[in-house]
Amino acid sequence: xxxxxxxxxxxxxxxxxxxxxxxxxxxxxxxxxxxxxxxxxxxxxxxxxxxxxxxxxxxxxxxxxxxxxxxxxxxxxxxxxxxxxxxxxxxxxxxxxxxxxxxxxxxxxxxxxxxxxxxxxxxxxxxxxxxxxxxxxxxxxxxxxxxxxxxxxxxxxxxxxxxxxxxxxxxxxxxxxxxxxxxxxxxxxxxxxxxxxxxxxxxxxxxxxxxxxxxxxxxxxxxxxxxxxxxxxxxxxxxxxxxxxxxxxxxxxxxxxxxxxxxxxxxxxxxxxxxxxxxxxxxxxx
Numbered sequence: 001x002x003x004x005x006x007x008x009x010x011x012x013x014x015x016x017x018x019x020x021x022x023x024x025x026x027x028x029x030x031x032x033x034x035x036x037x038x039x040x041x042x043x044x045x046x047x048x049x050x051x052x053x054x055x056x057x058x059x060x061x062x063x064x065x066x067x068x069x070x071x072x073x074x075x076x077x078x079x080x081x082x083x084x085x086x087x088x089x090x091x092x093x094x095x096x097x098x099x100x101x102x103x104x105x106x107x108x109x110x111x112x113x114x115x116x117x118x119x120x121x122x123x124x125x126x127x128x129x130x131x132x133x134x135x136x137x138x139x140x141x142x143x144x145x146x147x148x149x150x151x152x153x154x155x156x157x158x159x160x161x162x163x164x165x166x167x168x169x170x171x172x173x174x175x176x177x178x179x180x181x182x183x184x185x186x187x188x189x190x191x192x193x194x195x196x197x198x199x200x201x202x203x204x205x206x207x208x209x210x211x212x213x214x215x216x217x218x219x220x221x222x223x224x225x226x227x228x229x230x231x232x233x234x235x236x237x238x239x240x241x242x243x244x245x246x247x248x249x250x251x252x253x254x255x256x257x258x259x260x261x262x263x264x265x266x267x268x269x270x271x272x273x274x275x276x277x278x279x280x281x282x283x284x285x286x
Contacts, residue, residue, distance in 0.1 A: 001013060001015055001016065001020070001024075002014040002281075008270050009268065009270060010236075010238075010267070010268055010269055010270065010271070010273060010274050011272070011273045011274070013273065013274070013275045013276070014276050014278060014281045015275060015276070015277050015278070016277065016278055017241075017277050017278065017279075018055060018241040018242070018277050020277070021055075021239060021241050021276065022054075022055030022056045022058070022059060023055075024275055025056045025182070025239045025275050026055075026057075026058075026059035026060050026065055027059075027065070028180075028237055028273060028275075029045070029060065029180055030065045030068055030069050032045075032179055032234070032235045032237075033045060033069050033070070033074055033179065033180065034068065034069060034070070035179075036179035036180075037070045037073040037074070042074075042075065042168055043070075043073060043074045043075065043179045043180070044074075044075045044077060044163075044168075044169055044170075044177075044178045044179050045074060045076055045077065045178065045179060045181075045182070046077045046078065046079045046178045046180070046182070046225065046229070047076060047077070047079065047096065047182045048078070048079055048080070048183055048184050048192075049078070049080070049081060049082075049091070049092020049093070049095065050092070050184050051184075052182070052183075052184035052239050052240070053096070053099075053100075053182060053184075053239075054095050054099055056182070056239065057095060057100035057126075058099055060100055060126075060127055061100050061101075061102060061126035061127050062126075066126070066127055066128075071128045071129050071133075072128065072130055072133070074129060074133060075133050075135065075163070075168070075169070076096070076129060076133060076135060077160075078092055078093065078135070078136060078137055079181060079182075079183065079192045079224065079225050079229075080092065080192045080193035080222055080223060080225065081093060081137040081139055081222065082139070082218065082221070083139055083142070083143070083148075083149045083220055083221040083222060083223070084143075084220060085139065085143060086136060086139065090220060091139070093137075096134075099126065100127050100129075101127060101129060101134070102126030135156075135159060137152055137153075137207070137223050138152050138156065139223070141155070142155075148209070148221075149209035149210070149222065150209040152209070152223050153205065153207045153208055153209040153223045154205075154207075156207040156223060157205050157206045157207040160176050160207065161206065163176075164176060172232040173228070173231075173232055174204075175206065175226060175228045175229050175231075175232050176206055176225075176229060176232075177229075177232050177233065177234065178229060178233045178234070179233075179234050179235065180233070180234065180235040180236075180237060181229065181233045181235070181236050181237065182237050182239065183230075183237065183238045183239070183264075184238070184239060184240060185240045185245060185249065185252060185264045186216065186248075186264070187216060187244065187248055188215065188216050188248065189248050189251060189252050189261065189264050189265075190216075190263050190264065191227065191230075191238075191263045191264040191266060191267055192224045192225055192227060192263075193210045193222035193223070193224035194210075194224055194227045194263040195210070195213050195216070196260065196261055196262070196263065197260055197261075198210075198227075198263060200224065200226060200227055201227060201228070201260075203226055205226065206226055206229075207223055207224070207225055208224055208225075208226065209221065209222070209223055210222040210223065210224050227266050230266045230269065230272075231266070231269065235271075235272075235273070236267050236271070236272035236273070237272070237275070238264070238267050238272065238273070238274040238275070239274075239275045239276075240274075240276050240277075240280045241276065241277035241280050242277070242279055242280055243279040243282065245276075245279075246279065246280055246281070246282045247283055248262075248264075249276065249280055249281065249283065249284065250283035250284055250285070252264045252265055252268065253268065253274070253284055253285075254284075254285060255285070
């Protein structure tokens with residue numbers, strides 16, 4: 001395992017393979033959630049979708065990390081999601097339901113909410129997050145009621161602001177403060193659902209609707225949090241693995257700074273942590 005940190009740069013850790021990267025990331029998240037709950041009695045975690053969190057969730061869903069985190073004090077949010085139902089294969093929530101929560105009663109998918117056994121799916125319990133602590137972007141509600149992504153974004157914005165108004169979610173520089181934000185990096189250098197040349201940087205809303213990207217798949221409308229949340233988050237954790245990410249990571253972590261071209265550079269912060277596997281890091285300049 002290789003560690004590096006330059007002046008004003010994030011901590012960069014290169015693990016041997018995706019499994020090692022996922023295990024390290026899971027420990028970092030567990031530590032951040034424990035610290036937050038010890039400090040203020042609550043932890044707000046903004047997670048991600050795609051393949052990035054699956055291996056991480058597997059570690060958090062079982063002992064010892066499952067037993068170390070005070071899950072009932074954790075609030076789980078999403079940095080972005082696609083405009084599909086919660087059980088759709090493209091949903092950013094489905095991995096959490098199926099792996100982190102075990103698609104169990106804790107996720108609200110089956111059972112009465114007081115047991116971690118997945119009655120419908122026949123799955124074992126995962127992390128014991130109460131239903132009320134799981135804040136998925138309301139895509140299914142929007143679709144079911146005939147509304148679009150803008151409605152889902154407005155509802156999520158309202159939910160975040162209500163959490164802030166109650167004193168639970170912190171606010172700094174006019175944006176919500178998460179204790180930990182987990183991110184992946186898109187093949188075009190996007191982060192969250194903030195794509196190259198996005199207008200999200202100028203927005204005042206905390207949650208924004210995003211039209212379907214035409215240059216990269218899946219070509220589905222999205223809702224994303226404002227990219228400014230990365231600058232105020234207490235801990236930012238970027239995880240990427242696989243040779244297909246090597247070229248874009250060489251650009252994102254390379255000598256040229258241009259956050260409009262490579263939005264993932266918004267997470268290239270002093271104090272952030274980037275965990276890559278050896279294949280993903282293969283193109284990095286020494």
